[in-house]
Amino acid sequence: MSTKSISHSAQLAKRRLLKAAVTGGAALWAGQGYKLFAAAKPDEQPVTSAVRWGLLVNVSQCGDGCDDCVTACQAENGWGSGSSDEQQSNALQVAQWMRKLDVHNPLDGSTFSLPLMCQHCDSAPCVDVCPTGASFKRADGIVLVDRHTCIGCRYCMMACPYKARSFVHEPLFDQRAHQPRGKGCVESCTLCAHRVDKGKQPACVEACPHGAMVFGDVNDPNSEISQQLAKVSSRELRKNLGLNAGVRYAGIPVV
Amino acid sequence: MLGCVMPVFPLFSMKGFTQQRMVYQELSDHHGAYTLAMLICAALTVAGGVVAYYMHHRGHVITGMDNHIVWGLPHVVAVFLIVSASGALNVASISSVFGKNNYAPWARLSVLLAAALLLGGLAIILLDLGRPDRLIVALTHYNFKSVFTWNILLYSGFIAVCLLYLMALLTPNWQTHSSKAGWLAFIWRLLLTTGTGLIFGVLLARNAYFPWLIVPAFIAASLSFGLALFLLVLLWVQRSTARVVPVTVLSRLTRLNAKLALIALVSVLLHHGVNMLVEENRSFARLVLWPNSWISVWFWLGQVLVGTALPCWLFLKSTANARNTTLGAITIVLGGLAMMVVLIIGGQAVPMPVVDGFSIVNSSFQDGTVLSYWPKLAEWLLSVGGVGLVLFLALLGMRVLPILPQRIKPMPNVVKRNADVDAISKS
Ligand code: SF4
Ligand code: SF4
Numbered sequence: 001m002s003t004k005s006i007s008h009s010a011q012l013a014k015r016r017l018l019k020a021a022v023t024g025g026a027a028l029w030a031g032q033g034y035k036l037f038a039a040a041k042p043d044e045q046p047v048t049s050a051v052r053w054g055l056l057v058n059v060s061q062c063g064d065g066c067d068d069c070v071t072a073c074q075a076e077n078g079w080g081s082g083s084s085d086e087q088q089s090n091a092l093q094v095a096q097w098m099r100k101l102d103v104h105n106p107l108d109g110s111t112f113s114l115p116l117m118c119q120h121c122d123s124a125p126c127v128d129v130c131p132t133g134a135s136f137k138r139a140d141g142i143v144l145v146d147r148h149t150c151i152g153c154r155y156c157m158m159a160c161p162y163k164a165r166s167f168v169h170e171p172l173f174d175q176r177a178h179q180p181r182g183k184g185c186v187e188s189c190t191l192c193a194h195r196v197d198k199g200k201q202p203a204c205v206e207a208c209p210h211g212a213m214v215f216g217d218v219n220d221p222n223s224e225i226s227q228q229l230a231k232v233s234s235r236e237l238r239k240n241l242g243l244n245a246g247v248r249y250a251g252i253p254v255v
Numbered sequence: 256m257l258g259c260v261m262p263v264f265p266l267f268s269m270k271g272f273t274q275q276r277m278v279y280q281e282l283s284d285h286h287g288a289y290t291l292a293m294l295i296c297a298a299l300t301v302a303g304g305v306v307a308y309y310m311h312h313r314g315h316v317i318t319g320m321d322n323h324i325v326w327g328l329p330h331v332v333a334v335f336l337i338v339s340a341s342g343a344l345n346v347a348s349i350s351s352v353f354g355k356n357n358y359a360p361w362a363r364l365s366v367l368l369a370a371a372l373l374l375g376g377l378a379i380i381l382l383d384l385g386r387p388d389r390l391i392v393a394l395t396h397y398n399f400k401s402v403f404t405w406n407i408l409l410y411s412g413f414i415a416v417c418l419l420y421l422m423a424l425l426t427p428n429w430q431t432h433s434s435k436a437g438w439l440a441f442i443w444r445l446l447l448t449t450g451t452g453l454i455f456g457v458l459l460a461r462n463a464y465f466p467w468l469i470v471p472a473f474i475a476a477s478l479s480f481g482l483a484l485f486l487l488v489l490l491w492v493q494r495s496t497a498r499v500v501p502v503t504v505l506s507r508l509t510r511l512n513a514k515l516a517l518i519a520l521v522s523v524l525l526h527h528g529v530n531m532l533v534e535e536n537r538s539f540a541r542l543v544l545w546p547n548s549w550i551s552v553w554f555w556l557g558q559v560l561v562g563t564a565l566p567c568w569l570f571l572k573s574t575a576n577a578r579n580t581t582l583g584a585i586t587i588v589l590g591g592l593a594m595m596v597v598l599i600i601g602g603q604a605v606p607m608p609v610v611d612g613f614s615i616v617n618s619s620f621q622d623g624t625v626l627s628y629w630p631k632l633a634e635w636l637l638s639v640g641g642v643g644l645v646l647f648l649a650l651l652g653m654r655v656l657p658i659l660p661q662r663i664k665p666m667p668n669v670v671k672r673n674a675d676v677d678a679i680s681k682s
Contacts (some may be wrong), residue, residue: 088316091619092322096620103613103615118292127399128401133396148392151390154326157325158461159459163323184386185385
């Protein structure tokens with residue numbers, strides 16, 4: 001058996017194991033041919049699968065050394081510099097809802113920079129493995145954690161292919177009213193669901209001074225994100241896992 | 256006080272104990288060694304409980320775990336105890352399922368230890384939860400897609416099966432059912448280790464676990480580790496309660512344990528070897544097999560040298576004696592813990608290819624670097640507390656239930672033969 005086919009069968013085996021347990025098919029996101037959706041949603045109206053929220057990050061526009069998106073996320077959601085909490089936790093224990101990575105391009109030795117956060121996977125491994133169902137995906141594709149049923153087992157952190165989840169290691173006091181956090185629970189980027197539901201953009205998108213991020217409904221062919229996705233070539237990170245991530249990256253060199 | 260003596264097992268034939276009626280009894284309380292052991296185990300259990308309470312109050316900030324190494328020493332020990340629970344049933348299975356009657360006197364101890372090991376492992380996992388106070392949530396909200404959920408059911412089922420099996424062995428009228436209960440336990444223990452292996456096997460994200468090979472590795476390892484723990488308890492029983500474990504039985508068990516340790520190592524090597532062939536998994540296999548990382552030290556020194564080579568040498572070189580058996584079993588246990596460190600901690604320490612095809616040169620989260628982990632006092636106490644609970648439950652079981660065979664006085668011919676064997680092994 002060749003290396004490739006062993007590798008493929010390993011992934012396939014894991015997928016099958018998961019699929020065997022997972023019910024319901026995934027709606028494929030082609031980025032075109034979807035219907036229009038009005039962004040603002042009244043509070044009493046439930047989220048609907050007519051929308052699939054997505055985020056497109058253009059790596060070639062992302063500023064080197066710039067972390068305005070991360071700072072905006074912290075201020076909006078009350079973690080990191082946006083909160084006076086987590087003073088006792090070490091650098092690897094504090095929350096990291098979003099982080100900037102400098103990536104080495106093996107082709108020309110250059111580096112490029114990109115923000116990494118929860119990719120809001122359609123076939124989200126964190127949702128599949130969560131024993132209590134605390135990790136869940138909304139109908140509109142946003143993956144969240146129900147802080148009332150999370151028992152802090154951290155299996156979702158083991159399962160996340162992007163290490164996008166954080167565990168709260170100490171008691172918290174300085175929190176945002178719209179973003180309750182708690183010791184012993186797991187959390188991650190919510191795609192600013194509280195803002196999105198009010199028709200606003202996620203804080204990171206709004207804060208990016210380079211216009212490197214586009215947010216919108218990928219089910220809407222007229223949305224900016226759908227049009228950008230149709231125009232530029234983009235990819236999802238770790239595509240081989242077949243997660244159909246809601247976050248896409250443009251401008252990553254092909255190696 | 257002499258515990259209630261129950262004449263239970265029918266006449267069984269055993270070299271040296273031919274046609275002897277098996278009588279079981281509870282441990283009497285005038286064994287100083289028993290009281291001391293109980294006190295130590297109770298103290299360890301209480302220490303684990305206190306630290307769990309403190310951790311619940313302060314949070315996991317007092318541990319060495321973080322957002323990279325999310326499962327640390329408590330999980331290493333808990334998974335080790337849980338898979339060992341399956342292996343601790345070896346002796347009971349050999350007697351009930353494979354009909355080898357000379358192991359029957361120790362079948363009850365085997366089942367009791369299996370149940371205690373599982374409870375100890377489970378206690379560690381539960382107390383390490385971020386929200387252990389939400390246990391009721393875990394028991395009332397099920398996501399049946401989750402392997403964790405399957406395992407909650409498998410673990411609860413295992414305890415129920417062990418209790419049923421123990422009842423069958425203990426109740427005179429149920430003796431005919433003990434082989435059926437033995438079969439059920441035999442199947443359940445395989446399911447248990449399969450389920451535990453799958454916790455890691457299904458992790459798409461981690462390029463460390465090859466699903467179809469990690470399960471057999473867990474099964475083989477469980478048989479070896481559980482038997483080693485059983486041997487340690489058996490030797491304690493022999494030494495502290497003046498019971499005689501026939502040399503033939505001990506020798507067979509130690510030889511079996513050596514073979515199982517070898518099989519476990521081969522299956523783990525196969526897992527890492529196949530990982531070497533898989534492009535995405537190669538980086539982890541290299542960290543394990545190439546002697547250039549802390550992970551490989553745990554593998555070569557821990558699992559290979561201490562956990563396999565040493566016990567094989569001790570167990571296979573001559574007829575079993577208490578010293579070699581104790582030493583060999585301890586090394587297998589240490590090797591087993593090393594295997595868990597490599598798979599559980601090593602699997603998290605290896606850089607995750609979050610941007611596939613590229614290496615990360617800078618990140619506030621130390622992506623792209625091989626991480627290290629060292630547990631703090633809280634993890635040590637919680638883990639040791641779990642082990643204390645296992646032994647406490649096992650000792651308590653021996654005290655309140657007729658688990659141990661009454662002090663067996665070997666027949667004169669056996670005394671003579673054992674003396675001969677000892678003389679041969681000494682010469
Ligand atoms: S990126 Fe991680 S946390 Fe986000 S949906 Fe995917 S698996 Fe879950
Ligand atoms: S930590 Fe919470 S969200 Fe994550 S798997 Fe466990 S219960 Fe689910």
